Structures are given as structure tokens and as C-alpha cells.
Amino acid sequence: MQWTGLNELREKFLSFFESKGHTRLKSYPLIPQGDNSLLLINSGMAPMKKFFLGQEVPPNKRVTTCQKCIRTPDIENVGKTARHGTYFEMLGNFSFGDYFKHEATEWAWEFVTKELELPIDRIWVSIYQDDDEAFEIWTKERGVDPSHIVRMGKEDNFWEIGSGPCGPCSELYFDRGEDKGCGSPDCRVGCECDRFVEFWNLVFSQFNGDGEGHYEPMEHPNIDTGMGLERLACIMQEVDNLFEVDTVQNIMNHISEIAGVKYKQDPKVDVCLRVITDHIRSTTFMIGDGVIPSNEGRGYVLRRLLRRAARNGKQLGIRDPFLYKVVDTVIAENKSAYPELEENADYIKKIVRAEEENFAKTIDKGMELLNNIIDSIDSNIESKILSGEQAFKLYDTYGFPIDLIKEIISEQGIDVDEARFRELMNEQKTRAREAKLNSDTVGWSSENYHITDEPTEFVGYETYECDAKLLHILTEDGEAEEAKEGDRVNLVFDRTPFYAESGGQVGDRGVFVIGNSVVNILDCQKDPSGQHSLHLGLVMAGSIQKGVTGHLSIDGLKRDATARNHTAAHLLQKALRDELGSHVHQAGQLVDSERLRFDFNHFEAMTPQELLNVEQAVNAKILEAVKVTTSEMDIESARAQGAMALFGEKYGDIVRVVDADGYSVELCGGTHVDNTSKLGLFKIISESSAAAGIRRIEATTGTGVLGLMQEGNLLIAAACGALKVTNPHELPARCKALNDELKAKDRKIDELNQKIASTQMQNVFDTATEVNGVRVISASFNGMTVQALRAMGDRIKENPLNVAVLANIADGKGNLIAVCGKEAVARGAHAGNIVREIAALAGGKGGGRPDSAMAGVTEIFQIDEALTQLTSVVQKFVK
Structure with missing residues (x-):
């Protein structure tokens, strides 16, 4: 048994099973694909259910994976114990009706005894109590000493979840030695102490169960195995817990360096270091797979992890945002297996830093309030309770998730009236008001505002300005009759030229003017019903009253630039499908006045030549001065015409079709140029990974291309100045010569x-x-x-x-x-x-x-x- 790094262990396992005829699959994203039963992928088998249930045909009857997983039920114990973690990787080999117990045990035994060279006398095997077949195979075919085989009951060694495939299990344990045990004479496999570590579970799915105790043998039984990569690394590196494994320890070392502390010198410090280390691993991978912080679902899990990590950073004395810095180390330790992390590094760090900064704005005041509340609770009262109203104020005003509140007060032996908290949540659906106001947005709920007027008439396809009647003035406290200078409001008009954000196109900006009163319109969104445009504004001068008629006008330069980029997105999708194949479909889009961001399904990074071909194809259509027409028709006619739907757009019976002379035909409600020549030029800025199986292109048109050219010229000039080159055409040769000089000096240094x-x-x-x-x-x-x-x-x-x-x-x-x-x-x-x-x-x-x-x-x-x-x-x- 030789010390082996975590990354090397992963590769050893996957390569081993490839040599046994298995197809290596990449880890599936943490966001379940086509499976609404899970919030996040929590096991290696979870993405394989479609194959086991016969819903899809696997690429091979033999598959091996290393699957990213997130589990949060025991999140409160993370940091307090050395074994709990929310992120882990699960190694597995799977058979879909191919091999069974003989091969599964043979290869498992070969891998652990030959490849890993684990001492045989320290390996133990558990089997289901009635699985005599497994006992015979392990002892007679694998040569396992019968005294090292333990029979366990149905609760431990029989896998089933309701009705469906199920069967007995066989687990491999490693004996870490008597010094790790509890000292009891009955200490054996299954004991809760740290001596016997279960590290590999082989599930023999050989029955179809009805969920009521009746089992029918399967005609083609399956194999599903799972081995925790971090747990295996603990064994191979002879360390006590996952936080001392090489790659994880390097992350903790970075955190320790930022905080100016050391591990294993103060138990309280150790708890904080473990929490931060675990949570930043989880959040890096979650964001990399497309999860974004929010107050619901998997986004809430991410926000909870980030805020828990940030709070523990505060306890270590770290005052400034720091988690985004640690992301670099997480990526460095994992990029060999997950290169998409490195490609998406800037995006991940941006999300982490933004969440840290938002939380930092409120946590100090919130903690001061919470500490005052804790101090006010009578310590002589046996049952100490934080009221639901107090908990709700901490949540709504200071952004403290209820789980974080419970965690903090539990340290003082205090409970929370969670039932009352939930009542208040149901009464007040607007979330995190101050944070949203600070970012020029307001949280709106269809239950808070009942706008019953006719839908807002959008006239922005034909004109950039119009007179409009102000129907509603909405504030965070409800509907108002008037708004004055300095007020933030959402305004509803009977008609508007402002495009409300949808289909990936941002909302327009502009002004509303009536007499001497001016409202800056900062954004435009649809209300929850999708019928009315909400104009988010700031009253700059004077006052406005409900019912008045004024003049709305948009920022025409921004609209034109946005339209150019939106039309370019249509041309880009067509060029991508021509270059890469018909599997390319839009998976996300953001179009504004500066650039377009286009996400699409594709299995690998594009080559420089592919990018060049796509860029040239789009520019060719621009130079052809192709007409772009829009028309409305029924959905079936549009489909018959070959129109494709764009991301984020909802379609009714009558749809709007944007047609670039038959080259690109899309269903789209956005704004566009009427001729491709108005795009000027198209330039791809970058191509990267947005998530597993999703690529992202950022590009620009028109003045955006000019800006890139000017920036490039400045960079070339700066490089020429630094290298003392007068003619930019000489720059490549000078760089090569300088590189050759440095290599020669390196060789000389080596000789010396x-x-x-x-x-x-x-x-x-x-x-x-x-x-x-x-x-x-x-x-x-x-x-x-x-x-x-x-x-x-x-x-x-x-x-x-x-x-x-x-x-x-x-x-x-x-x-x-x-x-x-x-x-x-x-x-x-x-x-x-x-x-x-x-x-x-x-x-x-x-x-x-x-x-x-x-x-x-x-x-x-x-x-x-x-x-x-x-x-x-x-x-x-x-x-």
C-alpha cells in the first residue's frame, strides 16, 4: 500500500475499469437532468436510473464513472465532526444486464489488492445475511478468509427504495487498527467507532420488488457499485479524515493562510476551517454546473452554504470577501478531472464574490441585533425561545436564512418559533427587500399586487417614444397615489415603447417626463402575470401622480445596439448548427447593448478553426446585407416554416417570426435590425464552458467591435513599448527572440x-x-x-x-x-x-x-x- 494522491486514485479506478471493457462517462452535472425527484445529484447511481429502469439505452452495458455529489441533510454536523461533508466524489462501475456477482467481486478484489496493494489481512467483507451465493464467491473464488466475512441484516446490506430493482449488498471495509477502535471486546465490522471503515459498496440488483415484501428474480440482473473517492484517499494516505487528504488539505491551507491561523491548534478554529473548506468545494462545483444563489430550491442550498462559509470566515477574523480567492485553489486541485472549472473560473468567482459582498452588507448589523436579542432572553427561563417575529426580521431585513439563525442560537441553547416564522413567510412573500433595492430591482409577487387593467400595449417595435397614461405607482410598501423626488417606484402605463426583459434580451432604459417632473427608467420587467410592463424608476425631479399622462422615451442608442446583438445571436445559432451539427440548440442567452452571451448544447470546446469558420459565416451574412423581416402567424405555420424557438420565450397560439431571408428563421419577441448590414461587423470575444455539456460564446457587433479593435491596438502598443519595438509587425519575432534568450539562460543556469x-x-x-x-x-x-x-x-x-x-x-x-x-x-x-x-x-x-x-x-x-x-x-x- 503506497501513498497515492486523490487525483491519481480517481484515474487509477477509471482506467482499471476501462481495461475491463467499461465505457468511461464524464461526471453528470450536479443539477439532475430530466429527473424532478432530486434537488441535486447525491449518489453515483442517481444519473444512471434511466438506464437501470430501461428509460434510455446506455452507451455500453458496462459503464464506469466518477460522479460529483452533494448531500446536505447533515449540514449542521459539517465542521463539528471530522467525517461529515456536503461535497464528495463517488467512484462506480455499473453493469446493465451484463456481468454480475462473479465479475463484480473479482474486479473489486483485484483493484484493491493488486492495484492499490491494500493489505489483505486488513480487508473485511460484509454480505447480506441470506446471501450464501456471495459467501461462496468471496471465500472460494476470491480467497477471502471466512473469518473476515460478516453477515448483516436487511437494514444494512439490502438495497431497495420502494418498488423496482433491488437486491443484496456486499461492502468492503478497511481495518485501520486497534488504536482507532473503541476498545470494546465486541468491536467489529459495523461498530460505530473509527476502526473499520466501509469504503466500497457492491449492490447486486437481482430482484424486482413490489414495495410490499414480494421479490421476483430479474431476468438480467444489474451491478451498481459506489466507492467514496475521499474516503479511499484517507485510507491510501493514512490520514484520519477527508480534511487531511492532499487536495482538500491544500484548500484548507489557503484558508488558513488568509485567516492567519493553523489547523489543529484550537478546536474552535478547526471547526471554522472545516466548514469553509467543505462549503467552498461544494459551491465551486455547484456554480460551475449552473446553480445560482437564490431563496428557493438548489439555489437556496448554494446560498446557505456560501453564507455559512462567510460567517465562519468572520469568526476567524476575516473582514473582507475571501471565498472567491479560495475558488482558485479549489479549481487548481480539481482541474485535471474537471477542466470546465478552469474555463469557467471567472464566472464562478464573480458569483461567489457577489454573494459574499451582498451578505457582508447586512451580516454585521444582523449579528448585532441577534446578539441583543440573545442577551435579552432570560437565561433563568428553562425554555428559551426566539420569537417568529424576531427570526423573520433577521431573515427579511438582514438576509439571515432560518437555518443560519437556528445554528447560531443553538450554540446558546435557544430554540426558534419556526411555526410562527413560516406563517409570516406566507403572509409576506417579498424576499430580501433591501438587497434587491440596492441593486435597482424590487421583488414583486402576484399576491401583493392585483393589477386588473387591460394589458400594457407595447408599441416599441414601431416607435421609441409615446404618450402614456400612468395607471399604477407601486412601491415596496404597496400601491401609492403619488411619488416624490428620491422615491424608487415601479410604474405601470397603458402603453409603452419600453421592451420588458424576456427571451434573454434586457429591458430598455429611458425617461418618463411630465412637465418639470422626471423619472429615470432603469429597467423594464413583466409582472408575474406577464401582462403588464413594470417600469422600475427613480424620481429625479418633481413628483408624479397616479392617472396623469406623460411622455415615455427610451434610450435609442442602447436599443439599437441591443437589437444588433440580438439579430447577431440568431445568425450565430444558425452558423453554429452549420459548423457543429444539428444537436446545437440554445441553452441560454443574454443580449444587451454591449455584447451577446449565447449558451448552447455541445460536448467539447470548439477549436480555433471552428470559431473562425462561425465568425466568418456570420460576417458573410452581414456583408450580404440580408433583409430581416418580422411577421405574426399561428404556431403551426411557423413550425412548418422551420422556425426555431429561442431560450426563455413563451409562445401562444400566435407567434412572432424573425426571418433573415431564410438563413435564420426564429420564433422571437425581441427587437431586431431590419437588415443584417446594420450589424456592421461581428466578433467572437470568447468561447468557454458554461456547465457540463453546455458551451458559451460571448460576442459583439457594431461599435462593440470597434472598441475591441481599439483595445487591441492599445495592448499591442504597450507590448511594443515594453519590448522596445518600433514596428508592430516585428513584435512576434521579438517575442520569439526573447523567449529563446530566456531558454538559453535557463540552460546556462542548469549547467551552473x-x-x-x-x-x-x-x-x-x-x-x-x-x-x-x-x-x-x-x-x-x-x-x-x-x-x-x-x-x-x-x-x-x-x-x-x-x-x-x-x-x-x-x-x-x-x-x-x-x-x-x-x-x-x-x-x-x-x-x-x-x-x-x-x-x-x-x-x-x-x-x-x-x-x-x-x-x-x-x-x-x-x-x-x-x-x-x-x-x-x-x-x-x-x-
């Missing part, structure tokens, strides 16, 4: 390091000691490259009796290299084991082969002290 290593060799040998006939050597160097250190190690181990550990400190980081000569290895020396022990003394980890190994250390000032222990460490191995 080799010479330095050679001159210092004799000094290294002079410090040698002897242990049972083996020569033990240690030395530490500053600024030497790892390559030079390796070269020195290779020379040392040419002597078969040499054992050495060499240290190097460069750029604030430390590395250790251990080498053992052939004869020293024969006498028991093992470089991997030796370097692991020495590295641990300086806060590091590592390992490797018997003759050569390497480790990284974090406590560089403890390296010299650690090297003084080398002789005693070698004595443990060399006899």
Missing part, C-alpha cells in the same frame, strides 16, 4: 547548478554517518533547482550502500529528495518511507519508490531540524 552540485559533493560526503553498514547522508541547499538536486541524488545512489535525503529551498518552498543504493534497499532501506517521515517533521508529505522518492514541505524553517533525525529514521528500516 550542475557544476555547483559537483563541487559540493565532497562536502556532502564529509557529513556522512553510518548505520549498520549503510552510509547515511543529508544536506540542505538554497536556490538549487530540483533538476540539480535530482542529479546529485542520482550520483549518490551509484554507491549501493548510500542512503541520502537532500533538501532544497527556493522561492519560499521546500523539496526533499531521498535516494537509496541497491544494497541499502536490499537491507531494508526504502526511500519513499524515509522521505515521508522526514517530510512530516517539516509539515510536508511525499513518497515514492524504494530507490528514489520526493516530498514537498511547507515549514521550510524546520527542514534542518528534520534532517538531523535522518539517522534515527534510517535505523528503523536498516537492520
Whole structure:
């Protein structure tokens, strides 16, 4: 059993089962696809239900995956214990009517004993109490000692959920040793202590159950296995919990560095570090898969995790937003398996930072209020209760989720009147008012406002301005008769030229003027019924009264630029389908005056040539000056014409068709140019991953392209100035020459390091000691490259009796290299084991082969002290 990194373990498992004829599938998104029974994917099997139930045909009867999972039922225990976490990865191999118990157990045993080299005497197997077949296979075919097989009852080792496929289970356990046990003479597999760790569950789905205890054998039984990647890493890295696994520990180290604290020095600090580490892993992956913070559903889960992490950051003394910085480390530790995280890094960090900043605006005042409430509760009263009204105020005014309130007050032994809180929630549906007002929006509910007038007439296709009657003035406190300077309002008119946000196109901006009174219209949205346009405004001068008639006008420049980008989105979708295939469909869109963001279904990143082809195709249609016409027709006629629906648009019996001369025909209610030539030019800015199976293109048109060109010219000029190049055409050659110069200097530095290593060799040998006939050597160097250190190690181990550990400190980081000569290895020396022990003394980890190994250390000032222990460490191995 050799120390193995988490990322390496994942690859080992998937590659192993690929060698057994399995098709490797990428992890499915955390958002369930076509399954409304789950909020978030919580197991490796969950995305496979469609295959097990025969709803879809799998790509192969044998499949292997590493599935991202989120589980939050025990969120209150995260941080308080070392084992609870909300995000984890589940390794699994699946058979859909192909192989069964014989093969599943054979490959499981081969993987853990041959690939991972787990000691057989420390592996235990559990089986269902009546599964004699499994007992015979494990003992007679796999060679498992019968004394290491434990029979368990239906609750533990029989998998079923209601009616449907079900069957017995067989689990693999690892014995971590008596020192991890509870000390009871009855301590065995199934004990709640930390000695026996269940790490792999093999489910033998061989029955169809009716949910009432009757089971019929399946004609083609299935295999479903699940092994927690982090739990396996704990075993392989010989650590006590998931927070000490290499990739997770690196995330915690970053948090510790920001907070200026250390793990395992203060139990309260440790709780905060574990909460933040777990939650930032979860949130990074959730946002990467398309979850956005909100007050409902999976968005609420995300918001709850982010705010819980932010609060624990406050408890560590971190005052400024910091979680978005830790996202970089989460991505760095996981990008090898999930490259889409790196592609989407800026978006993930933007969401995290925005949520942190919104929460930070209110948390200090909210905590002050909550602390005052806690202090006011009589400590002499046996039953201490936080009222529903107080909890609701904390939620509605300060944005504290009820779960966070319960968590904080539970630390003081206080309960909350949650029933009354829910009553108030039902009475008041407007959520987080202040946060929404600060961002120029208002939370509207159809239950708060009953607008019964005729629908607002939209005249914005034909004109940019019109006279309109003000029907309603809506404020956060209800409907008003008048609004004065400084008031934020939502206005409803009988008619409007303002486009209300829909179909991915943003709402118009502009003004409402009546006499000397002016209202800046900052946005335009549909009310919940979709019938009336809500003009979000700020009264800049004078006052306005319900029932008056004034003049509405939109910002024409912004509308024109938005229309250009919207028409470009239509042309882009057509060009993408021509270039990539008919599987491309829009999966999301945002169109404003500056650019367009277009999400679409596609399974891999586009190549530079594909992007160029798409860009040229769109520009070709622009230069052709194609007419763009709009017409209304019934939905069936539109479909017969080949019209495609765009994301976010709801369609009635009569629809609006936007036709770019037959090249692109779309159902769309948005605003467009009447000729493609008005787009000017089209330029793709970026192509990235928006979520699993979803790609995102950002692009611009018209003046946006000019802006990009001007920005590019400024960058080129700056680069020319920095490299002292007068002609921009000479810039590539100058960059290449500079790169060649740097490479030559690097080679020269390596040569000098080799010479330095050679001159210092004799000094290294002079410090040698002897242990049972083996020569033990240690030395530490500053600024030497790892390559030079390796070269020195290779020379040392040419002597078969040499054992050495060499240290190097460069750029604030430390590395250790251990080498053992052939004869020293024969006498028991093992470089991997030796370097692991020495590295641990300086806060590091590592390992490797018997003759050569390497480790990284974090406590560089403890390296010299650690090297003084080398002789005693070698004595443990060399006899």
C-alpha cells in the first residue's frame, strides 16, 4: 500500500475499469437532468436510473464513472465532526444486464489488492445475511478468509427504495487498527467507532420488488457499485479524515493562510476551517454546473452554504470577501478531472464574490441585533425561545436564512418559533427587500399586487417614444397615489415603447417626463402575470401622480445596439448548427447593448478553426446585407416554416417570426435590425464552458467591435513599448527572440547548478554517518533547482550502500529528495518511507519508490531540524 494522491486514485479506478471493457462517462452535472425527484445529484447511481429502469439505452452495458455529489441533510454536523461533508466524489462501475456477482467481486478484489496493494489481512467483507451465493464467491473464488466475512441484516446490506430493482449488498471495509477502535471486546465490522471503515459498496440488483415484501428474480440482473473517492484517499494516505487528504488539505491551507491561523491548534478554529473548506468545494462545483444563489430550491442550498462559509470566515477574523480567492485553489486541485472549472473560473468567482459582498452588507448589523436579542432572553427561563417575529426580521431585513439563525442560537441553547416564522413567510412573500433595492430591482409577487387593467400595449417595435397614461405607482410598501423626488417606484402605463426583459434580451432604459417632473427608467420587467410592463424608476425631479399622462422615451442608442446583438445571436445559432451539427440548440442567452452571451448544447470546446469558420459565416451574412423581416402567424405555420424557438420565450397560439431571408428563421419577441448590414461587423470575444455539456460564446457587433479593435491596438502598443519595438509587425519575432534568450539562460543556469552540485559533493560526503553498514547522508541547499538536486541524488545512489535525503529551498518552498543504493534497499532501506517521515517533521508529505522518492514541505524553517533525525529514521528500516 503506497501513498497515492486523490487525483491519481480517481484515474487509477477509471482506467482499471476501462481495461475491463467499461465505457468511461464524464461526471453528470450536479443539477439532475430530466429527473424532478432530486434537488441535486447525491449518489453515483442517481444519473444512471434511466438506464437501470430501461428509460434510455446506455452507451455500453458496462459503464464506469466518477460522479460529483452533494448531500446536505447533515449540514449542521459539517465542521463539528471530522467525517461529515456536503461535497464528495463517488467512484462506480455499473453493469446493465451484463456481468454480475462473479465479475463484480473479482474486479473489486483485484483493484484493491493488486492495484492499490491494500493489505489483505486488513480487508473485511460484509454480505447480506441470506446471501450464501456471495459467501461462496468471496471465500472460494476470491480467497477471502471466512473469518473476515460478516453477515448483516436487511437494514444494512439490502438495497431497495420502494418498488423496482433491488437486491443484496456486499461492502468492503478497511481495518485501520486497534488504536482507532473503541476498545470494546465486541468491536467489529459495523461498530460505530473509527476502526473499520466501509469504503466500497457492491449492490447486486437481482430482484424486482413490489414495495410490499414480494421479490421476483430479474431476468438480467444489474451491478451498481459506489466507492467514496475521499474516503479511499484517507485510507491510501493514512490520514484520519477527508480534511487531511492532499487536495482538500491544500484548500484548507489557503484558508488558513488568509485567516492567519493553523489547523489543529484550537478546536474552535478547526471547526471554522472545516466548514469553509467543505462549503467552498461544494459551491465551486455547484456554480460551475449552473446553480445560482437564490431563496428557493438548489439555489437556496448554494446560498446557505456560501453564507455559512462567510460567517465562519468572520469568526476567524476575516473582514473582507475571501471565498472567491479560495475558488482558485479549489479549481487548481480539481482541474485535471474537471477542466470546465478552469474555463469557467471567472464566472464562478464573480458569483461567489457577489454573494459574499451582498451578505457582508447586512451580516454585521444582523449579528448585532441577534446578539441583543440573545442577551435579552432570560437565561433563568428553562425554555428559551426566539420569537417568529424576531427570526423573520433577521431573515427579511438582514438576509439571515432560518437555518443560519437556528445554528447560531443553538450554540446558546435557544430554540426558534419556526411555526410562527413560516406563517409570516406566507403572509409576506417579498424576499430580501433591501438587497434587491440596492441593486435597482424590487421583488414583486402576484399576491401583493392585483393589477386588473387591460394589458400594457407595447408599441416599441414601431416607435421609441409615446404618450402614456400612468395607471399604477407601486412601491415596496404597496400601491401609492403619488411619488416624490428620491422615491424608487415601479410604474405601470397603458402603453409603452419600453421592451420588458424576456427571451434573454434586457429591458430598455429611458425617461418618463411630465412637465418639470422626471423619472429615470432603469429597467423594464413583466409582472408575474406577464401582462403588464413594470417600469422600475427613480424620481429625479418633481413628483408624479397616479392617472396623469406623460411622455415615455427610451434610450435609442442602447436599443439599437441591443437589437444588433440580438439579430447577431440568431445568425450565430444558425452558423453554429452549420459548423457543429444539428444537436446545437440554445441553452441560454443574454443580449444587451454591449455584447451577446449565447449558451448552447455541445460536448467539447470548439477549436480555433471552428470559431473562425462561425465568425466568418456570420460576417458573410452581414456583408450580404440580408433583409430581416418580422411577421405574426399561428404556431403551426411557423413550425412548418422551420422556425426555431429561442431560450426563455413563451409562445401562444400566435407567434412572432424573425426571418433573415431564410438563413435564420426564429420564433422571437425581441427587437431586431431590419437588415443584417446594420450589424456592421461581428466578433467572437470568447468561447468557454458554461456547465457540463453546455458551451458559451460571448460576442459583439457594431461599435462593440470597434472598441475591441481599439483595445487591441492599445495592448499591442504597450507590448511594443515594453519590448522596445518600433514596428508592430516585428513584435512576434521579438517575442520569439526573447523567449529563446530566456531558454538559453535557463540552460546556462542548469549547467551552473550542475557544476555547483559537483563541487559540493565532497562536502556532502564529509557529513556522512553510518548505520549498520549503510552510509547515511543529508544536506540542505538554497536556490538549487530540483533538476540539480535530482542529479546529485542520482550520483549518490551509484554507491549501493548510500542512503541520502537532500533538501532544497527556493522561492519560499521546500523539496526533499531521498535516494537509496541497491544494497541499502536490499537491507531494508526504502526511500519513499524515509522521505515521508522526514517530510512530516517539516509539515510536508511525499513518497515514492524504494530507490528514489520526493516530498514537498511547507515549514521550510524546520527542514534542518528534520534532517538531523535522518539517522534515527534510517535505523528503523536498516537492520
